[in-house]
Amino acid sequence: MSKRWYVIKAVSGRESSIKELIHSNLKGRKLDVHVGEMLIPAERITEVKRGKKVSTERKLYPGYIYIEMELNNDVLETIKDVDGVTGFLGADPRNPDPLTTKEAEQIIKVATAQSPEEQRQALVQIPFQLEDRVKVKEGTFAGMEGVVAEINPQKGEVRVMITVFGRQTPVWLEVWQAEAVV
Numbered sequence: 234m235s236k237r238w239y240v241i242k243a244v245s246g247r248e249s250s251i252k253e254l255i256h257s258n259l260k261g262r263k264l265d266v267h268v269g270e271m272l273i274p275a276e277r278i279t280e281v282k283r284g285k286k287v288s289t290e291r292k293l294y295p296g297y298i299y300i301e302m303e304l305n306n307d308v309l310e311t312i313k314d315v316d317g318v319t320g321f322l323g324a325d326p327r328n329p330d331p332l333t334t335k336e337a338e339q340i341i342k343v344a345t346a347q348s349p350e351e352q353r354q355a356l357v358q359i360p361f362q363l364e365d366r367v368k369v370k371e372g373t374f375a376g377m378e379g380v381v382a383e384i385n386p387q388k389g390e391v392r393v394m395i396t397v398f399g400r401q402t403p404v405w406l407e408v409w410q411a412e413a414v415v
Contacts, residue, residue, distance in 0.1 A: 236269045236301045237331035238340070240322035241312060245296035248273045251317040252298055258311050267308045269301030274344040276352055297322070299340050304329070359384055359408055361391055366414040369393070374404055378414055 243251045252271050259265045274293040321329030346352035365381045379395035389408050394401045
């Protein structure tokens with residue numbers, strides 16, 4: 234049986250310790266051969282506090298642990314018995330739903346990104362192409378339509394050319410501020 238990615242629901246704030254408990258319990262019962270990687274996607278944030286730069290790690294999906302494993306009852310019960318695990322993501326608690334290949338690749342890409350820019354690029358999906366017509370949802374130009382002239386995937390932004398008083402005006406928008414015109 235091949236390994237697939239699943240999502241464990243855990244007590245928020247204790248993901249790292251729960252991950253270690255799961256790993257040690259599986260190893261103790263010699264079930265660790267059925268489990269591949271375990272990931273807790275997080276981003277590094279550098280901010281200035283009291284005049285000093287402080288780098289902290291913030292969980293991207295608090296309360297969730299991603300695990301690559303072969304689905305069998307022994308592994309499932311061992312994980313569910315760990316203190317702090319509330320279950321698996323899916324409709325049926327006895328048969329959790331695996332992530333699709335696309336979802337799994339996305340999570341791996343986010344979790345293994347080397348820099349914050351790479352991580353943001355993996356997180357932000359830009360649903361527009363050059364020359365697409367979009368409508369501004371929020372901000373000064375809300376309700377106006379324009380054409381996508383440039384895409385900046387690193388920042389998650391698009392430059393839209395909007396006609397204001399008969400002239401083309403470039404406006405930088407974050408992806409969530411625009412929607413495709415059908």
